[in-house]
Amino acid sequence: MARDTRNDGHLDLTLERTIDAPRSLIWKAWTDAEHVKKWWAPAPWTTSQCEMDLRPGGIFRTVMRSPEGQEFPHVGCFLELIENEKLVITNVLEPGYRPANVGKGGEMVDCGDIPFTSILSLKERGEKTHYSVVVLHKDEAGRKRHEEMGFREGWNMCLDQLIDVVGRLKKLTQA
């Protein structure tokens, strides 16, 4: 039988915030590689490369660079894109939908070693936006490991950075 795939506190990690900007600007900050490079990695880490093919089965590739200059490439696959509403990415499939070789034993040194799917949802709240990311894991071990690697601190810092990018986009639209 299929497991219940609704949001599950034992298996999932969630990040939610209300952002003072319209959905379209948050969508833009998430789907333009030049914008993504400004917020994707928690400072002082940086994102040296970002490649996005915005269609189901398309590539989402980033390279994160540590302060010491070490680079960590990650490749994911877009699954579903509903403009201004929903964006689904997984690392258990390669671009083109081939099953990926992720999380097959071995040491987990990096969040890229944990199999997960992330679902971004944007909901209108007047002139603001309710922002949520749910990260689905295969099992509790994956969720725990992701949490121990600093999911909450890392994703919250990145979200602060995203909000800065969105703020700048908002000023441009108001100029």
Next chain:
Amino acid sequence: MARDTRNDGHLDLTLERTIDAPRSLIWKAWTDAEHVKKWWAPAPWTTSQCEMDLRPGGIFRTVMRSPEGQEFPHVGCFLELIENEKLVITNVLEPGYRPANVGKGGEMVDCGDIPFTSILSLKERGEKTHYSVVVLHKDEAGRKRHEEMGFREGWNMCLDQLIDVVGRLKKLTQA
């Protein structure tokens, strides 16, 4: 780096045939659970249950029954559906996109234990249709195991059964 995800003879299995029917009837035979139950399992096996939620992230669940009455449930997730053209299903994600616990070591007794994605493509050839299924595997071991389990014989027999269903649908449209 991402691997080249185009069709790869070492990693993939392909089934192709030209069918004397329009794409829409083949699509119907593939996407209506009552029709699927008639052709999904190679005789004398049968398909006792079929559940389909035809949207990205939706469930594709079948139960195959052996001649001895043993039942084998399989759960997959629809990834992409372009009516009359393309249908993508994987077993490495559960419905709702949660990473599935498939192919994590242990004995492979059933094709459901091999991580794969299948891509059905239907192309118009005059009044006929070029039918192709490409099954993408993670590695050569998965492709080989799938082949040894009788992929070619099984899927070809099911395709014969599908063509019977399509032939009956064609007669109905001509009646």
